[in-house]
Amino acid sequence: GFSWTGISFYELISNKIILTVFAFVIGCLFVYIFFLTIKALLKLAEDNSFKIIETLEKVAQVYIPIPEHKSGIGKVTLSIRGTFRELDAMTEGEKISSNTPVKVIKIENNILLVEKI
Template identity: 50%
Template sequence: MQVFCLAFIFLYLQKNYIFTPMDYFNTLDPLLRIFWFIAIPVSLVFAIQTVMTFIGIDSADGIDADFDGNLDHADAPFQLFSFRNLINFLLGLSWTGISFFRVIDNKPLLIALSVAVGIGFILLFFVIIRQIQKLAEDNTFKIESTLDKSGSVYLRIPANRSGNGKIHVSIHGSFKELDAITDGELLESGATIRIIKTINQNLVLVERI
């Protein structure tokens, strides 16, 4: 008898008082409901993408669309039409719609604002990636940047390109060790030199100064 009473009470409460998530969504305005249905899965995907990016799994810029949106010729660091940018756009659109739904009564204006913020999210991501790549490029050593730089001989350099020696040169505040040859006389350790030509990615031609 007690079990029957408890079961009856449970069913009564579930039917009359327990409010499921779907019940809540069904009471929402259709536009707000659309914003929520976009925001929840998109936020989940965005969180997964962020985690994958930080742990180094996400090496590409998302899944390319069927049409080519590559902006390489425009000196852009990523593809405009990509899965990642779609997520960024929908994230900005949906959460803006949810946040301002009670504030802006004009629905066309709310939709326009949401679209604008979604586009803003794409542009913000564009700027962030561009700055990150710029920093990466600035910190990447390029042998061409050593031209006309002065340095010192670390291991003596034989005369007339008869062998390689080593030099130390300061680039962007850090010392680099490079193989070096010379067309002139032998350069002893400690001699001050100037780089006049790059031979390959780790070999330069130097002269005494």
Template identity: 50%
Template sequence: MLEFLNGLQPLEKGFWYVALISSVIFAIQSIMTFVGGHDADGINADFSGDLDHVDAPFQFFSFRNLINFMLGFGWTGVVFYNTIGNRFLLIALATLIGCLFVYLFFLMIQQIMKLSEDNTFNIENLVNASGQVYIPIPENMNGKGKVQISVKGAHHELDAMTEGGDRLASGTSVIVEKIKDKILIVKKLN
């Protein structure tokens, strides 16, 4: 299958090997990325699902970036081998294009990370949120009930109390006034 490599000069043969091997590895990485097998190769991804640190520095030295560099380097060498007679210039161009591939991958990852959404739940953000009583809430802070609140599309069932003089029955619409010791203090929504 690779008999055509036998008659080539060593540098050209090297470019072909780098291009073919990196292309196969890149194809495997791409398939594993799209089918969800990103951990199956035993190599850590360039970024985790924790997107709280979007400003963190780009991981420059990674296996994926090595493959991206080798793709640009190898295929540039193959394509321009017979066009550029100066071998030093050819290697310099292949190196430059390889670095460009790494940079383009960085830009793609940066754009993908902008699409991420922070769905972490923080109870402190529920002040002024509305919900419905699920388990009746006794009046005058005499006991706890439960309310259901929808936050970013997720439903949460949380402990709640009321300072009001009336018991809040199941199904009553309420609004969160404040949070005290991880318990929602709610009042009836008019």
């Protein structure tokens, strides 16, 4: 901004000191606008890290059947912040077959405890 202002106004402002001060002020204004733009862009940064606690009370769909009474681990799929996740799951009740909607009720050792809806 500094140099282009000086070049652009070279013929219009005959006093070179005023031209230099004017070009310097415009250059500082450009730097200020640049930093405001960067600050605004940094505010747009989003934390997309996955936290398993976000799955509580969410509805999921069984992908791999879940054995009864915590006797084994199945898999469920669910959407967290627009991203589908495939997570391990168990149930305290009866066996839950594939494509059954379930609700996450608890988390134990990073395994979802689910129940049929």
